Amino acid sequence: MIELRSVDKVYSTGRLETLALAGINLCIESGEFISVMGPSGSGKSTLLNVMGLLDSPTRGDLFFNDMKVEDLSDRERARIRNTSVGFIFQSFHLIRDLPLIDNVEIPLLYRRISGRERHRRCRDVLERVGLGSRIHHKPGQLSGGQQQRAAIARAIVGDPQLILADEPTGNLDSQMGDEIMALLQQLHSDSKTAIVMVTHDARLADQTQRIVRLFDGRQVH
Amino acid sequence: MFMRRRFMTFVNLFGITFTLVILFMLVALLDHVFGNASPEANQNRTLGLYRANLVREDDAGGVAALPGYGLLDRYGRDLPAVEAFSISTLFRRAISYVEGRRIESYIKYTDAAFWDVLSFEFIEGKPFSRGEVRDSLRYAVINEATRERFFGSNTALGKPITIDTEVFVVMGVVRNVSMLRIVPFADVWLPITTLHDYYRPDELAGLNFGLILARSPQDFDIIRRAFSARIASADMSGNAPYDKVIAVPETKFDTMARLVFTQGKSVASKTPHLILMIVLSGIVFMILPSINLINLNVSRILERSDEIGVRKAFGASSASLVLQFLFENLLLSIIGGIVALCISLLVLQGISDMGIIPYAEFQFNYRILLYMILITVTFGLLSGLYPAWRMAHMEPIDALRGRVT
Numbered sequence: 001m002i003e004l005r006s007v008d009k010v011y012s013t014g015r016l017e018t019l020a021l022a023g024i025n026l027c028i029e030s031g032e033f034i035s036v037m038g039p040s041g042s043g044k045s046t047l048l049n050v051m052g053l054l055d056s057p058t059r060g061d062l063f064f065n066d067m068k069v070e071d072l073s074d075r076e077r078a079r080i081r082n083t084s085v086g087f088i089f090q091s092f093h094l095i096r097d098l099p100l101i102d103n104v105e106i107p108l109l110y111r112r113i114s115g116r117e118r119h120r121r122c123r124d125v126l127e128r129v130g131l132g133s134r135i136h137h138k139p140g141q142l143s144g145g146q147q148q149r150a151a152i153a154r155a156i157v158g159d160p161q162l163i164l165a166d167e168p169t170g171n172l173d174s175q176m177g178d179e180i181m182a183l184l185q186q187l188h189s190d191s192k193t194a195i196v197m198v199t200h201d202a203r204l205a206d207q208t209q210r211i212v213r214l215f216d217g218r219q220v221h
Numbered sequence: 222m223f224m225r226r227r228f229m230t231f232v233n234l235f236g237i238t239f240t241l242v243i244l245f246m247l248v249a250l251l252d253h254v255f256g257n258a259s260p261e262a263n264q265n266r267t268l269g270l271y272r273a274n275l276v277r278e279d280d281a282g283g284v285a286a287l288p289g290y291g292l293l294d295r296y297g298r299d300l301p302a303v304e305a306f307s308i309s310t311l312f313r314r315a316i317s318y319v320e321g322r323r324i325e326s327y328i329k330y331t332d333a334a335f336w337d338v339l340s341f342e343f344i345e346g347k348p349f350s351r352g353e354v355r356d357s358l359r360y361a362v363i364n365e366a367t368r369e370r371f372f373g374s375n376t377a378l379g380k381p382i383t384i385d386t387e388v389f390v391v392m393g394v395v396r397n398v399s400m401l402r403i404v405p406f407a408d409v410w411l412p413i414t415t416l417h418d419y420y421r422p423d424e425l426a427g428l429n430f431g432l433i434l435a436r437s438p439q440d441f442d443i444i445r446r447a448f449s450a451r452i453a454s455a456d457m458s459g460n461a462p463y464d465k466v467i468a469v470p471e472t473k474f475d476t477m478a479r480l481v482f483t484q485g486k487s488v489a490s491k492t493p494h495l496i497l498m499i500v501l502s503g504i505v506f507m508i509l510p511s512i513n514l515i516n517l518n519v520s521r522i523l524e525r526s527d528e529i530g531v532r533k534a535f536g537a538s539s540a541s542l543v544l545q546f547l548f549e550n551l552l553l554s555i556i557g558g559i560v561a562l563c564i565s566l567l568v569l570q571g572i573s574d575m576g577i578i579p580y581a582e583f584q585f586n587y588r589i590l591l592y593m594i595l596i597t598v599t600f601g602l603l604s605g606l607y608p609a610w611r612m613a614h615m616e617p618i619d620a621l622r623g624r625v626t
Contacts, residue, residue: 049618052534054534054617054618054621055616055618074538074539075538075540078533078536078537078538078539079536079538081533081534081535081536082535082536082537083536086535087534087535089621093527093530093531093621095527095528095531106531106532106535107535107536109537110535110536110537110538110541111536154535158535
């Protein structure tokens with residue numbers, strides 16, 4: 001589904017260049033649940049951003065469903081992100097002034113779906129993640145775990161092929177983290193959605209099918 | 222979305238409203254002076270002779286004034302394609318005394334065709350006729366304010382009215398005319414033949430207006446060419462040391478344009494220049510508050526960078542976000558426009574009520590509404606385009622990380 005071939009990512013700030021990724025060769029198949037581990041600054045989040053088309057490789061090739069991403073326009077990349085990818089961020093990134101249902105609705109706003117259908121799907125997915133009674137709550141009125149569940153709901157409402165989760169349990173205590181992990185496992189088994197999860201927690205990584213390890217931007221085995 | 226940062230929204234709204242109030246009032250003023258309204262309801266087929274310049278070939282000095290009676294009478298009458306031609310004087314003050322009370326009025330002398338060219342609203346009686354003007358009969362048409370001053374709540378028809386020690390009989394009462402409409406404006410209209418020494422055949426520059434009601438606007442060129450041919454061979458013998466007279470049948474706006482750009486010394490039309498100057502002035506006036514709003518809007522966008530990053534991450538294209546932001550800004554501008562409209566109407570009503578400009582009643586019409594909508598939308602786009610562009614070029618990953626500047 002996703003293939004990276006000799007991908008490098010270099011960040012330039014003035015005269016300073018930082019090699020965030022170097023020579024990454026990676027294949028993610030449909031339905032895989034993999035985790036990405038490594039120390040801070042090893043390039044884990046950068047890898048996720050490149051896979052999610054939020055960032056572009058400096059060198060190398062990225063293929064998404066056999067399409068070479070470099071050849072795609074910004075509009076086409078946005079369309080792929082909308083239809084095929086769901087993001088879960090460490091700090092949730094819910095819009096604090098919107099109720100949950102409006103937050104979860106965001107991916108569907110950029111598709112041709114009626115308002116009624118959008119709300120129906122949002123209610124269903126919020127029920128699925130256990131927040132059916134909180135749809136009109138604002139993020140500030142929820143616990144960290146509930147906010148992350150809402151973020152998961154937002155990530156899956158559009159039935160993406162791929163979920164990219166950047167330290168989804170990083171801001172949660174262990175109990176909440178376990179709950180989130182259980183939810184991701186359930187999502188994976190129910191819908192066979194591919195999930196790539198960045199984590200520091202070896203316990204959680206062991207629950208996935210494969211672990212990709214990074215160190216200083218390079219894959220280590 | 223406006224309730225999220227209420228103070229910023231309020232500041233935005235205040236800036237928009239303040240700017241639009243001033244622009245709306247200028248539009249209302251311009252419409253009041255130049256727009257079609259009684260008694261100048263036929264302006265689409267009316268030309269006027271509003272200026273006359275006497276010049277020397279060597280360009281050493283000249284006279285700039287209104288047309289003289291001689292110029293209008295000798296060269297303005299019987300032009301082709303003309304339905305009616307009128308000569309009238311500029312208004313002047315006159316004094317009357319009623320039961321010991323001193324009353325000041327503005328009086329104007331006109332011919333009978335004056336009432337054909339213009340469309341006054343008579344609330345009593347009728348205007349004086351050609352025969353009555355020819356016979357110098359001492360009839361007067363007064364406005365309702367003068368009726369009130371002289372006769373109270375009683376009818377004025379057939380009653381005598383003394384103007385500057387001369388007695389006239391009221392034969393008609395019309396609605397008040399705003400002083401800003403300087404051509405038809407007066408309190409009392411009198412037959413021009415009752416003015417001592419009105420007939421001055423050699424006078425090319427003076428204190429008169431000529432009004433030409435064309436059969437149709439398509440005849441304007443015919444009229445202008447015919448007049449231009451006559452005036453080119455004008456007899457200047459009684460107007461030494463001047464060699465040439467410049468006068469053009471044109472609209473009031475055209476006259477103003479020629480005055481602004483050439484002091485009336487050239488016949489070349491400067492109307493497009495004046496329109497451009499007004500439009501550019503409007504835009505320049507909007508630029509400063511627009512820049513202020515742009516700064517505010519950019520700050521709003523930067524504060525919302527997280528939201529923008531999320532939307533982009535989940536598939537919002539730059540175009541859809543630009544449209545979203547422009548729509549928000551336009552909506553704010555429209556709200557500001559509505560508030561500005563209400564404030565403008567109140568201020569204009571206040572100006573009307575205070576009588577700062579005699580008889581000025583600023584009316585709201587579809588023309589003004591159209592211009593106001595145009596100004597509001599322009600302002601909304603002007604203040605929203607650059608911030609929207611900034612938003613469009615924000616990388617989602619930078620927006621999510623709060624790394625935007």
